[in-house]
Amino acid sequence: MDILLISEYILIIALIIFMIAAIRITTHKTIAMGLIGSATFSLALAILLVIVGSIYNIEFSKDIALALIILGVVGTIAFSVALRRG
Template identity: 55%
Template structure:
């Protein structure tokens, strides 16, 4: 086993910890903190899917993570505009 194999698992564990921290950030009462927390969870989950696809040699993980990244960004921008982005 090479060190790259173990580093993939280390990054997966770090991303899971980052997701828990982002859930804590998203639990605040302000809307902006909720948006930041949910965006971090989506990005961390998409990167975790990419790494899992590399570990288990599955190609469809890339498509799912790309869709998550695109729709997460579009949803965040749409919500910000709907809540009053004119200011």
């Protein structure tokens, strides 16, 4: 096996552990911690999509990851504005 492929698999394992930690942060008591956890989870999922897409030569995974990152930021900003008003 190539050293790049081994490092990509190690990164996938690390991202899965990071996503489990983000789920734990999301289930915290405050709304702000839930928002941070969901934004972290979506970022880890986007990176995971890019890595898996590069391993298995899936072309549209980069487009899905880009849309996920852009919509995640927009949703986070909209939710924080709504929290500030209420």
